[in-house]
Amino acid sequence: MIEVDRLTVEFDETRAVDAVSFRVEKGEAFGIVGESGSGKSTVLRALSGLNQHWSGGMVIDGEEQSQHRTRAFHRHLQMVFQDPYASLHPRHTVDRALAEPLRVHGVGDREPRILRALREVGLGPEHRFRYPHQLSGGQRQRVAIARALILEPRVLLLDEPSSSLDVSVQAEILNLLQRLRRERTLTYVLVSHNLAVVAHLCSHVAVMNAGRFVEELDVAALRARRTQHPYTAQLLRASEGYDRAAAAALVTFD
Amino acid sequence: MTGPLLEIADLRVAFRSARGISEAVRGVGFTMGREKLGIVGESGSGKSLTGRSVLRLLPPGAMLSARRLAFDGIDLLGAAPSAMRELRGRRIAMVMQDPKFSLNPVMTVGHQIAEAYLAHKRASAAEARDKALAMLEAVRIRDPQRVYGLYPHEVSGGMGQRAMIAMMLAPDPDLLIADEPTSALDVTVQMQVLAILDDLVSERGMGLIFISHDLRLVASFCDRVLVMYGGRVVETVDARRLGEARHPYTRGLLACLPTLEGGEGELATLQRDPAWLTAP
Amino acid sequence: MSEAAAPREWRAWLTAEAPSSRFHARSVRAYATARIFLRNPLALAGLALVVALLAIAAAAPLLAHGDPVAQDLARRLKPPSAAFWFGTDELGRDIYTRILYGARITLGIVSLVVVIVAPIGLLVGCVAGYLGGIADVVLMRVTDVFLAFPRLILALAFVAALGPGIENAVIAISLTAWPPYARIARAETIVLRDSDFISAARLLGASPGRIVLLHVMPLCLSSMIVRVTLDMAGIILTAAGLGFLGLGAQPPSPEWGAMISAGRKFILDQWWVAAFPGLAICLVSLGFNLLGDGLRDVLDPKQR
Numbered sequence: 152m153i154e155v156d157r158l159t160v161e162f163d164e165t166r167a168v169d170a171v172s173f174r175v176e177k178g179e180a181f182g183i184v185g186e187s188g189s190g191k192s193t194v195l196r197a198l199s200g201l202n203q204h205w206s207g208g209m210v211i212d213g214e215e216q217s218q219h220r221t222r223a224f225h226r227h228l229q230m231v232f233q234d235p236y237a238s239l240h241p242r243h244t245v246d247r248a249l250a251e252p253l254r255v256h257g258v259g260d261r262e263p264r265i266l267r268a269l270r271e272v273g274l275g276p277e278h279r280f281r282y283p284h285q286l287s288g289g290q291r292q293r294v295a296i297a298r299a300l301i302l303e304p305r306v307l308l309l310d311e312p313s314s315s316l317d318v319s320v321q322a323e324i325l326n327l328l329q330r331l332r333r334e335r336t337l338t339y340v341l342v343s344h345n346l347a348v349v350a351h352l353c354s355h356v357a358v359m360n361a362g363r364f365v366e367e368l369d370v371a372a373l374r375a376r377r378t379q380h381p382y383t384a385q386l387l388r389a390s391e392g393y394d395r396a397a398a399a400a401l402v403t404f405d
Numbered sequence: 406m407t408g409p410l411l412e413i414a415d416l417r418v419a420f421r422s423a424r425g426i427s428e429a430v431r432g433v434g435f436t437m438g439r440e441k442l443g444i445v446g447e448s449g450s451g452k453s454l455t456g457r458s459v460l461r462l463l464p465p466g467a468m469l470s471a472r473r474l475a476f477d478g479i480d481l482l483g484a485a486p487s488a489m490r491e492l493r494g495r496r497i498a499m500v501m502q503d504p505k506f507s508l509n510p511v512m513t514v515g516h517q518i519a520e521a522y523l524a525h526k527r528a529s530a531a532e533a534r535d536k537a538l539a540m541l542e543a544v545r546i547r548d549p550q551r552v553y554g555l556y557p558h559e560v561s562g563g564m565g566q567r568a569m570i571a572m573m574l575a576p577d578p579d580l581l582i583a584d585e586p587t588s589a590l591d592v593t594v595q596m597q598v599l600a601i602l603d604d605l606v607s608e609r610g611m612g613l614i615f616i617s618h619d620l621r622l623v624a625s626f627c628d629r630v631l632v633m634y635g636g637r638v639v640e641t642v643d644a645r646r647l648g649e650a651r652h653p654y655t656r657g658l659l660a661c662l663p664t665l666e667g668g669e670g671e672l673a674t675l676q677r678d679p680a681w682l683t684a685p
Numbered sequence: 686m687s688e689a690a691a692p693r694e695w696r697a698w699l700t701a702e703a704p705s706s707r708f709h710a711r712s713v714r715a716y717a718t719a720r721i722f723l724r725n726p727l728a729l730a731g732l733a734l735v736v737a738l739l740a741i742a743a744a745a746p747l748l749a750h751g752d753p754v755a756q757d758l759a760r761r762l763k764p765p766s767a768a769f770w771f772g773t774d775e776l777g778r779d780i781y782t783r784i785l786y787g788a789r790i791t792l793g794i795v796s797l798v799v800v801i802v803a804p805i806g807l808l809v810g811c812v813a814g815y816l817g818g819i820a821d822v823v824l825m826r827v828t829d830v831f832l833a834f835p836r837l838i839l840a841l842a843f844v845a846a847l848g849p850g851i852e853n854a855v856i857a858i859s860l861t862a863w864p865p866y867a868r869i870a871r872a873e874t875i876v877l878r879d880s881d882f883i884s885a886a887r888l889l890g891a892s893p894g895r896i897v898l899l900h901v902m903p904l905c906l907s908s909m910i911v912r913v914t915l916d917m918a919g920i921i922l923t924a925a926g927l928g929f930l931g932l933g934a935q936p937p938s939p940e941w942g943a944m945i946s947a948g949r950k951f952i953l954d955q956w957w958v959a960a961f962p963g964l965a966i967c968l969v970s971l972g973f974n975l976l977g978d979g980l981r982d983v984l985d986p987k988q989r
Contacts, residue, residue, distance in 0.1 A: 186591035187562075201884055225890035238881040242903050244710050252889045277703035280710040285702075288448075298885070317447040318618065319675035322661035326671050344592065351663040351672070374665050389592040390665075392625030398600035401593050 152177040152306065152338045153198070156208035160193050167193045168205070169362035175355075177305075180332060180339040182353035182370075184346055184386065190362040191342040195308045198340065199230050212305060226256060229299035233311035235291035239283040245269075245294050246279045252302050268297040272327060289320035293327070300331065307332075309341045313348060325351060346390045350374060358383045408478055409436040410580055410612045411459065415472040418454045418463060426468075430454050431636035434472075439579075441606060441613045443623035443644070446633035452616045455633070456582045459614075460493055477579065495525040498573035502585040504565030508557040508572075514565075515541070515553025518572045525576040540571035544601050563594035567601060574605060580612040588617065599626055620647075620658055632658070635682040654681055721983050728979020734972025742788040749782040754937040762955045772957040775947060776937075780957065783939035784965050790851065790940045791969065794924045794933075795917055797855045798862060803913050806863040807902060810870025815878055815897050825871070832864040836919075837926055844932040851940075854933040858923050862916065869912060873905045907984035914977030918970035925966055941966050 153175040160168040168190045175181040185191045196202035198209070200220035209216040212227055232238035239248055249265045258264070269279060272293040283291055292312065299307060312328065313321040329352060332339055343349050349356055350370050358366045358380065366380040378384050388397045418430035430451040435442075446452040457463055458474070461481065474482045476497060481489070501507045509517055518537035522528065528536070534553075541549035544567040557565055566586060573581065583602070587595040603626070606613045617623050624630055624647040632640045632655045640652035650656055660673040700717075704710035722728055741748065750769075757777035765772045771780035813824035831839070836858075843857035877883060878901075886896050927933035928942025936943065941962040948959030 186593065199888055201887060220890075222890035225888060230885070230888055232881040232885065234881060238885050240882045240886075240900060244704075244707060246707060251886070251891070255889050255891045255895070280704040280707060282710065282714065295885075302889075318620070318658060319447060319661055319677075322663070322672040322674050325663060326674065329669075329671070345663075347663040347665050347667075350665050351667065351669065385593060387665075389596050392621050393596060393599050393603075394625065395600060395603060398596040401596055 152179075152212055153181075153340065154208070154210040155194075155198070156210075158194065158197060158205055158207040158209065160190070160197055160202060160205045166362050168197065170207070171359075171362075171364055173357055173364070173367065175338055175340060177338055178332075178336045179355065180341060180353040182349035182356040183340070183342045183359055184344065184349050184356055185342075185359035186344055186386075188361075189359040191359050192310055194359075195230065195310050195340065195342055199228060199308055200224065201230075222256070226302045227304050228306040228308065229302065229304040230308040230310065231292070231295050231299050231312050234315050235288050235295055236283060238295050239291055241283055244280045244282055245274075245286075248294060248298055249301055252298060256302060258302070264301060268301045271300070271331070272297045273323075287320075288316050289323060292316060292320075292324055296324075296327065296331070300335075303335075304337075306338045306340070309339060311343050312341070314343065314345065321348075328352060346373070346386060358386065409438050410477060411435075411437045411614075412473055412475045413459075413471060414474075416455065416458055416474065417470045418451070418458060419468045419470075420466055421468070429636055430458065433633070433636070433638050435631060435638065435641065437612055437614070437629075439610050439612045440629065441603075441615060441627040443615045443617065443627035443630040444633060445617060445620045445623050445630055447618055449635075450633040451636040452633050453584050456499070456584050456614055456616050459580075459582060460497055460499060461489055462493075462499070494521065494573075494578070495576050496578050497580045497582065498576070498578040500566075500569050500573050500581065500583045500586045503589045504557065504562065504569045507569060508565060510557050513554050513556055514560065514568045515549075515555075518568065518575055521572045522575040536575060537571070540575050541568070543574075543605065544568070544571045545597075546571075561594075562590050563598060566590060566598055570598070570602065570605070574609075577609065578611065580614070581606065582614045582616070584616045585618070586615070587622075588619070595622075620655075621662065637682070639681060652681075653678065718983055722979055725979045725982060727975050728982070731972050731975025731977070731979055734968060735976050738788055738792060738969050738972065741785055742792045745785040745789055749785045750779050751782055753778065753783045753786040753939045755779075762951065762958070764955070765957055771961045772955070774944070774958045775951065778937075778939075780944075780961050783944060784941070784961060787939040787941045787944065787962065787965070788969075790934055790938060791921060791924065791966075794851065794855055794858070795920055798859050798920050799913055799917075801855075801859040802863040803866060803909055806866025807870050807905060807909055809863075810867035810872075811874045811897050811901050811905060813867070814871035814874025815893060815901060817878075821871075824867070828864045828867045831861060832868075834861065836861040837923055840923060840927060841930070841932065844927060849932045849935060851934045851938070854924060854927045857927070858920060861923075862920060865916075866909060866912065869908055870902075870905045873908060874901050877901055877904055911977055911981040911984060914973055914980055917973035917977070921966060921970055921973075 156172050157170045158168055158172070159166060159170055171194060173181065183191045183194060193202065197205040203218040205218070246265060249268055250261050253261045253264060265279070266276065269275065274290065274293055274297070278286065278290065286294065309328070313324045316324060325348065331337065339352065341349060341352055350373055354370055356368055356370055356373055357364045360382050366378065366383045368378065372378070376387060378387065385401060389401070413436070414434040416430055416433040417428055419426050419428045433451070433455050444452045444455060454463065458469055459476070459481065461469065463469060471482055474480070476492065508514070515534070515537045518540055519533035522533045522536045538549045538553060541552055546552050546564065546567060552560065552564065560568065587598050590598060602613070615623055615627050624644045627644050630642050630644055630647065631638050632642070632652065634654050640650060640655045642650050642655065647659070650659065657675040661675050663672055699713055701709065701713055704713050755778060759777065760773055761775055761777040763769055763773045769779050769781065771784065774780055774783070809824050809828065813821040839861045840857040843860060844853050847853040847856065883896065883900060886900050924933055925942030925945065928940040929946040931943070931946065934940035934943055944962040945959045948962070951958050
């Protein structure tokens with residue numbers, strides 16, 4: 152479904168993404184794990200067309216992509232952002248936010264589609280005409296997911312979808328994402344700094360540091376701690392909670 | 406040092422809003438000595454307000470009351486503003502989440518640390534500068550001379566947070582309140598900063614209150630953990646015995662975390678019981 | 686019983702937690718905003734003054750004591766009395782009546798200017814801010830040209846070129862008043878441009894035009910409204926200034942600035958000829974300023 156070949160993104164003089172290549176099969180969930188500044192969000196932005204200053208090869212759903220994307224492209228690929236408050240227009244009701252994609256693409260029978268979208272993410276009609284500031288973090292993220300899925304895309308890009316949420320809400324959102332992927336055979340590219348979240352949703356994982364993929368592995372291998380690169384091992388150890396000895400052994404990778 | 410470091414009983418913080426009075430902290434009580442105490446809760450649980458109540462640094466419009474609020478035997482509730490100013494920084498210090506917002510952007514890092522020192526101890530400018538450099542070394546910054554002259558926007562998040570810790574520990578306080586000190590940092594940097602905190606707190610025999618939303622992290626770092634929900638403490642648990650927690654909220658919180666070992670099955674979700682808001 | 690129930694039902698509808706339609710949602714939001722606004726006494730005072738201006742302008746024929754341009758040289762320069770509340774001017778015209786009718790002129794000038802200036806400024810600023818690049822540079826340099834001139838001087842120049850009269854005064858003031866709005870709108874747009882919800886809109890495939898019109902502009906409106914209200918006083922004064930210089934409304938039009946100008950000669954002995962129009966301008970400007978301050982307190986913090 153997605154084939155990326157030596158994707159490179161340069162900002163001023165630094166390479167935020169340095170010759171990254173990967174494949175994602177249809178219906179698969181691919182995870183990119185990395186710390187801040189690793190370039191993982193930049194990869195998503197390049198994939199989605201938000202960032203147009205990239206070079207390399209990109210094939211999505213069999214079509215070669217250039218820097219500019221057609222409107223039809225956006226029907227097949229959508230994105231969910233990290234901060235649920237920032238990704239909804241503060242002056243648009245939920246109804247308006249969900250109607251917008253339908254309006255832009257000239258899709259009819261909006262009323263039933265909006266109601267169905269709300270139902271699928273676990274929201275009810277009482278939420279339909281609320282403004283974002285009247286919703287909780289979890290509810291806002293559900294609206295963002297509903298908005299992303301209302302056009303029935305095939306690919307969903309997820310940029311830290313649960314990092315800004317409370318722990319108990321995070322579980323609900325992750326369950327929702329998992330269920331939706333199975334029901335609709337969606338392809339996910341998930342970016343996160345949280346290894347556990349990535350391991351839960353994805354089947355393949357790439358570990359990113361300083362713009363490069365340092366390792367790619369199966370989630371099964373990740374769970375079994377069968378890692379090859381020392382950076383991955385370090386990330387694994389650090390995500391297990393605080394340990395004085397482990398902390399002393401940490402190294403900065405540049 | 407006899408007696409507990411901090412004694413709190415029936416702490417309440419309320420706000421007046423358009424819909425009447427709402428209590429954000431509802432009867433929190435605990436005592437602590439020179440140990441690492443963690444306070445864990447989700448947003449809206451009242452954990453940050455509890456930490457700030459100790460320093461009486463609440464937002465305007467907040468109403469604070471308690472049966473007892475004492476630090477080292479000193480009553481904080483009835484203390485005069487000048488007495489509180491004496492305590493703040495000198496004996497009780499606070500580190501917050503994002504150094505971008507808590508460091509003064511127009512003063513160099515070293516200068517701020519020196520200022521913090523001078524605010525509480527009589528010393529010459531040269532002595533303060535030496536103390537600042539010593540503190541930068543204590544937080545394991547490799548080139549203290551260079552970092553001394555940098556501005557907050559020129560240092561990374563981890564370094565900024567370490568500078569913040571240096572600044573807060575310069576006057577040698579007895580109690581440090583850390584409100585989500587590592588939440589804005591990367592996982593590996595988090596570990597390093599926590600290691601520094603761990604060492605400093607043990608060396609100086611300080612008490613530490615570690616406020617966070619991350620139950621696992623707090624349990625692996627602290628000695629004791631208080632779990633807060635809806636403005637109340639629902640459970641106090643020994644950090645090493647987190648697995649034996651009994652309150653359904655704590656158990657629910659632990660169960661719904663995704664782990665590497667867990668399979669791909671659905672995550673358990675927290676079923677909130679309204680009884681948790683009122684039961685003792 | 687039903688009378689008491691009706692307001693309660695209205696209140697329940699206006700404070701509903703789960704609105705049932707878009708109109709309902711907007712009403713709830715407007716009601717909440719209005720309630721906060723109404724708690725500010727100074728803002729209320731401002732609102733009262735502005736409403737009074739509107740009411741007076743609308744009801745001028747009813748409230749007046751006759752014809753504003755009717756001269757009677759026999760009763761020229763009479764002091765304020767029971768018959769002539771504000772006295773008479775040098776041509777024996779009733780100042781009270783002239784002030785009432787002058788309110789219409791003032792209101793007319795101010796409304797026309799705002800209707801021209803605010804949309805243009807908003808559009809130019811938002812487009813420049815969103816598109817960036819060459820469009821931004823060109824639009825901002827054009828803005829800078831207009832901004833470089835002192836407002837009154839530029840207005841004078843236009844009126845001198847176009848000829849005196851209210852319409853030309855309006856055009857002249859409008860041409861000088863729009864640049865600040867463009868700058869404000871541009872600054873806000875630049876901040877908004879990078880937010881996630883704008884990225885989400887781009888990802889939907891929305892055209893830049895749609896994004897600017899439907900997503901960006903509504904967010905810039907609040908600060909526009911505040912700025913426009915606060916600027917009203919300045920516009921009124923500029924119009925009065927032009928009138929004072931004889932370049933705005935022409936005699937015998939009861940424009941306040943022209944009235945002050947005419948009253949200059951008599952200011953020491955017959956102070957009322959200039960004082961009352963001056964007071965009127967003062968009060969109206971004060972009203973708009975207070976209203977603008979109140980609006981800013983209400984609209985800005987809610988914005989993000």
